[in-house]
Amino acid sequence: MIKLTLPNKPNNLTATKEAELVKKYQETAERVWSEAFIKKPFLITTAYKCAYCERKPNDGGAYPTIDHILPKSKYPEKVVDWDNLIPACAQCNNNKSNLDTEINPILNPFLHNPPDYLVLIAGLLYPIKTNPLATTTILELKLNQLEDARAEIQLSIRGRLSEIFKLLNSFYLAKSTAAFNEKEITLQLNAMLRSCSKDLPYTATKVTEVFQNDSTYYRIKNLFLENKCWSFESQDLENILKPLALCGNSLKP
Numbered sequence: 001m002i003k004l005t006l007p008n009k010p011n012n013l014t015a016t017k018e019a020e021l022v023k024k025y026q027e028t029a030e031r032v033w034s035e036a037f038i039k040k041p042f043l044i045t046t047a048y049k050c051a052y053c054e055r056k057p058n059d060g061g062a063y064p065t066i067d068h069i070l071p072k073s074k075y076p077e078k079v080v081d082w083d084n085l086i087p088a089c090a091q092c093n094n095n096k097s098n099l100d101t102e103i104n105p106i107l108n109p110f111l112h113n114p115p116d117y118l119v120l121i122a123g124l125l126y127p128i129k130t131n132p133l134a135t136t137t138i139l140e141l142k143l144n145q146l147e148d149a150r151a152e153i154q155l156s157i158r159g160r161l162s163e164i165f166k167l168l169n170s171f172y173l174a175k176s177t178a179a180f181n182e183k184e185i186t187l188q189l190n191a192m193l194r195s196c197s198k199d200l201p202y203t204a205t206k207v208t209e210v211f212q213n214d215s216t217y218y219r220i221k222n223l224f225l226e227n228k229c230w231s232f233e234s235q236d237l238e239n240i241l242k243p244l245a246l247c248g249n250s251l252k253p
């Protein structure tokens with residue numbers, strides 16, 4: 001889960017229009033929130049990812065639906081309330097079901113910054129300081145059902161970092177016989193960092209692996225820095241991605 005920005009409410013979703021759609025829902029149970037002018041801005045803001053599990057349709061997540069943070073079964077008057085809508089895959093939406101989040105609140109990535117609430121270790125999410133919001137979110141949305149998928153992604157990132165480190169190390173040990181030069185290795189590192197970007201699936205999982213304390217990423221960075229070859233682009237990507245990592249940094253003083 002990563003922090004998201006709530007899209008702007010469309011101008012045509014006026015108070016009158018909202019009242020009209022609520023009435024229509026109450027009378028016909030029609031999916032009034034699925035109208036394109038409501039649904040589209042939410043799907044665009046997450047690049048069609050589920051706001052909870054960060055999967056896209058191609059990664060095992062179904063086509064994103066619009067979830068109601070306060071369930072529409074109990075709060076029909078909030079069926080098109082802009083602050084009550086969030087894109088979610090069918091699985092997370094079903095898992096959450098009719099959970100009354102007024103009584104048992106969960107994390108809302110439009111409001112809460114996930115790294116302040118969650119840590120990710122070997123594919124499993126844990127709440128920071130047994131925070132009830134985080135605990136309820138992990139349990140009710142069954143987010144740890146994705147442990148294996150996340151662990152596999154973390155393993156693959158670790159492998160890529162280790163490969164980049166080996167290439168860089170051999171370059172500095174024997175420049176004349178090395179397979180790649182500093183610039184080519186920088187390109188590989190930047191491509192790896194870009195594969196973690198916000199619009200791709202499992203961002204939090206990927207960046208947590210890259211930026212955790214004992215990560216090979218820092219050994220690569222130090223080697224580049226020692227040789228005065230650390231690129232601005234790598235640093236820019238780090239600045240964007242590192243704050244999304246679920247490394248428990250908020251536990252540190």
Ligand SMILES: [Zn+2]
Binds near residue numbers: 055061091
């Ligand atoms: Zn999901």
